[in-house]
Amino acid sequence: MSENILEVSNLRKYFDISGGIIGRKRHTVKAVDGVDLTVAKGETVGLVGESGCGKTTVGRTILKLYEPTAGSIIFEGEDITKYSQRKMKPLRAQMQMIFQDPYSSLNPRHTVGDIVAASFAIHKVTPEGGVKKTVQGLLERVGLNPEHINRFPHEFSGGQRQRIGIARAIALRPKLIIADEPVSALDVSIQAQVVNLLDDLQSEFGLSYLIVAHDLSVVQHISDRVVVMYLGKVMEVARTEDLFKSPHHPYTKALLSAVPIPDPTIERSRERITLVGDLPSPANPPTGCVFNTRCWKAQDICRNSVPAQRTVGTSTVACHFPE
Amino acid sequence: MSATTNLSSLSSQGNGATVELAQRSPRQIAWIRLKRNKVAMVSAGVALFFVAIAFLAPVITGLFHVDNTTLYLDRLKDGQPIGVAGGISWAHPFGIEPGAGRDLMALLLYGSRISFSIAIITAITYVGIGLVLGISAAYIGGALDSVIGRIADFLLSFPTTFMFVALSVPLTMRVEALGIAKDNGARIVVMVLILTVFSWPGFFRVVRSQVLSLREREFVLAASALGASRSRIIFKELLPNLWPLAIIYLSISLPGYLAAEAVFSFLGVGVQAPSSTWGLVLNDASSFWQRDPAYLAIPAGMVIVVVLSLNLLGDGLRDALDPKSDR
Numbered sequence: 144m145s146e147n148i149l150e151v152s153n154l155r156k157y158f159d160i161s162g163g164i165i166g167r168k169r170h171t172v173k174a175v176d177g178v179d180l181t182v183a184k185g186e187t188v189g190l191v192g193e194s195g196c197g198k199t200t201v202g203r204t205i206l207k208l209y210e211p212t213a214g215s216i217i218f219e220g221e222d223i224t225k226y227s228q229r230k231m232k233p234l235r236a237q238m239q240m241i242f243q244d245p246y247s248s249l250n251p252r253h254t255v256g257d258i259v260a261a262s263f264a265i266h267k268v269t270p271e272g273g274v275k276k277t278v279q280g281l282l283e284r285v286g287l288n289p290e291h292i293n294r295f296p297h298e299f300s301g302g303q304r305q306r307i308g309i310a311r312a313i314a315l316r317p318k319l320i321i322a323d324e325p326v327s328a329l330d331v332s333i334q335a336q337v338v339n340l341l342d343d344l345q346s347e348f349g350l351s352y353l354i355v356a357h358d359l360s361v362v363q364h365i366s367d368r369v370v371v372m373y374l375g376k377v378m379e380v381a382r383t384e385d386l387f388k389s390p391h392h393p394y395t396k397a398l399l400s401a402v403p404i405p406d407p408t409i410e411r412s413r414e415r416i417t418l419v420g421d422l423p424s425p426a427n428p429p430t431g432c433v434f435n436t437r438c439w440k441a442q443d444i445c446r447n448s449v450p451a452q453r454t455v456g457t458s459t460v461a462c463h464f465p466e
Numbered sequence: 467m468s469a470t471t472n473l474s475s476l477s478s479q480g481n482g483a484t485v486e487l488a489q490r491s492p493r494q495i496a497w498i499r500l501k502r503n504k505v506a507m508v509s510a511g512v513a514l515f516f517v518a519i520a521f522l523a524p525v526i527t528g529l530f531h532v533d534n535t536t537l538y539l540d541r542l543k544d545g546q547p548i549g550v551a552g553g554i555s556w557a558h559p560f561g562i563e564p565g566a567g568r569d570l571m572a573l574l575l576y577g578s579r580i581s582f583s584i585a586i587i588t589a590i591t592y593v594g595i596g597l598v599l600g601i602s603a604a605y606i607g608g609a610l611d612s613v614i615g616r617i618a619d620f621l622l623s624f625p626t627t628f629m630f631v632a633l634s635v636p637l638t639m640r641v642e643a644l645g646i647a648k649d650n651g652a653r654i655v656v657m658v659l660i661l662t663v664f665s666w667p668g669f670f671r672v673v674r675s676q677v678l679s680l681r682e683r684e685f686v687l688a689a690s691a692l693g694a695s696r697s698r699i700i701f702k703e704l705l706p707n708l709w710p711l712a713i714i715y716l717s718i719s720l721p722g723y724l725a726a727e728a729v730f731s732f733l734g735v736g737v738q739a740p741s742s743t744w745g746l747v748l749n750d751a752s753s754f755w756q757r758d759p760a761y762l763a764i765p766a767g768m769v770i771v772v773v774l775s776l777n778l779l780g781d782g783l784r785d786a787l788d789p790k791s792d793r
């Protein structure tokens with residue numbers, strides 16, 4: 144048995160888009176194009192990158208909500224890449240998801256009790272002490288009033304709804320939770336509470352997290368390691384402190400330079416990098432290094448050859464000229 | 467802090483009513499909204515009344531000691547009912563049919579049974595078909611989706627009334643030849659069949675697009691992530707969100723079918739004598755209207771009242787169930 148609960152290598156997910164009236168002019172969106180990442184037991188890995196770089200697709204493909212195009216997904220030493228939905232079912236109790244949008248992630252016609260208890264019904268298990276008791280315990284655990292078990296989602300605020308989604312995800316005591324921007328839809332004042340709840344649950348249940356976020360301050364607070372993605376590919380993987388202290392990939396540097404630093408002296412003196420141009424289309428990515436259209440260090444080699452992952456200090460960087 | 471406090475503190479005008487909105491299921495909220503709509507509630511009462519008297523036709527006619535087959539020829543003179551307003555009397559509250567001499571109340575009551583049956587059976591059938599095909603097309607997709615879609619487009623391109631006139635006679639003969647039903651039974655089967663065949667595509671399209679949008683909602687993905695089967699997702703996640711749509715379509719289509727039955731029977735392609743439906747009575751009455759206006763006015767008034775109240779009820783249900791206002 145390995146130390147890693149999750150090992151993803153060379154994961155690809157391409158979407159075929161059929162354009163035109165009769166679906167002729169097909170093209171392929173390479174939403175995820177060769178991603179490697181690991182999550183160790185009890186670890187929290189942050190997955191960051193601009194909007195549209197494929198973070199959500201990575202999360203959903205790992206959980207086999209999307210069929211992977213290529214690569215391998217190994218969960219607790221078990222290669223689940225080719226598993227059918229039927230074969231996945233028992234594993235679903237062990238790997239769960241928290242969704243971004245607290246409004247669309249809860250069925251408006253189900254009571255909170257039904258929503259949280261869904262996994263018991265689906266997996267035909269009766270928890271110790273009965274379903275109702277357990278659901279009320281879960282609601283209490285995530286900071287909701289257990290008496291509200293018969294209420295409907297529309298009666299709750301965004302933060303409360305996100306807590307309901309968390310209760311649903313932890314109902315079967317999973318080992319791995321993939322959270323897709325769990326707080327980005329919430330008010331800033333509520334974000335910290337939900338992040339702290341995730342933290343508490345992690346130590347209480349020994350959870351491992353893969354947390355997708357584009358807010359770097361959330362990632363800095365919660366992650367042990369960070370994976371930086373750009374246009375379907377991994378640019379840099381590093382321990383959180385190392386990444387924020389000394390980013391090695393030009394793209395990471397650019398991302399970090401956009402985060403305000405509380406200390407005004409540092410904030411004023413540091414160099415700021417503004418990326419020019421838009422994110423290229425994942426249907427037609429640049430050749431060589433995908434970042435070369437926006438990188439200030441780009442050379443000919445960057446346009447001709449894909450940089451291999453290399454180790455710089457404690458980080459892994461995909462760049463010909465790491466900092 | 468929940469919506470309860472927000473809602474109740476926001477509005478003082480709805481004393482009780484607004485407080486009620488919290489802690490209610492979406493269905494209860496719709497019911498509360500419907501109850502507040504006076505027009506819809508009165509319409510519902512009227513519609514229910516007519517359905518009830520259709521159901522109780524034998525009991526009611528029994529109370530008056532009349533039936534829909536006896537010919538009260540002693541009440542006619544030269545084929546015209548004796549007395550005011552088409553021969554209205556205590557024994558025959560709606561008067562007598564000119565010519566044959568049957569009791570008009572009994573004709574209309576028994577006629578409404580046929581009319582309502584056709585409308586209700588058609589509505590339930592087409593809504594059922596639309597739901598099943600719409601969910602299948604949107605959720606399973608692929609070739610199935612395009613095949614059903616093409617069929618729906620094809621059917622939608624025909625004018626229903628024209629098709630009915632063209633198809634009713636050969637289809638009725640076919641139904642009789644197959645031994646499914648005879649005479650008016652066969653005509654009723656054909657009427658339901660044709661109305662259903664040309665009605666489901668419209669509803670199918672609405673269901674399909676609704677399921678396509680529901681399917682992208684994260685709660686469906688959440689159910690898959692929990693390991694829910696396809697059938698669980700369809701029945702537990704999607705269907706509960708489609709019921710309001712089904713109820714709206716059911717209720718707004720009923721008056722149309724009542725009217726359609728009347729029109730087809732009026733045109734002579736629907737149910738035929740000696741059975742009676744509202745359309746047949748109207749057809750017959752149209753040839754007597756100068757000498758016996760009450761004979762036309764009574765069934766026409768009934769059709770108008772029922773169709774209008776069903777329409778108003780349908781509107782009320784749509785307002786109450788409108789998915790846009792149930793966030």
Ligand SMILES: Nc1ncnc2c1ncn2[C@@H]1O[C@H](COP(=O)(O)OP(=O)(O)OP(=O)(O)O)[C@@H](O)[C@H]1O
Nearest residue numbers: 158172174193194195196197198199200201357425
């Ligand atoms: N089901 C799909 N069909 C076709 N293309 C898709 C699909 N899902 C995602 N994509 C495309 O794949 C790319 C990556 O999308 P994804 O949602 O994974 O990005 P993201 O990093 O999560 O972005 P965001 O921060 O906006 O959530 C985008 O270009 C998107 O348009």
Ligand code: SF4
Nearest residue numbers: 432435438445462463
């Ligand atoms: S490989 Fe070249 S283009 Fe890509 S990030 Fe490094 S320097 Fe920039």
Ligand SMILES: [Mg+2]
Nearest residue numbers: 198199200323
């Ligand atoms: Mg996303």
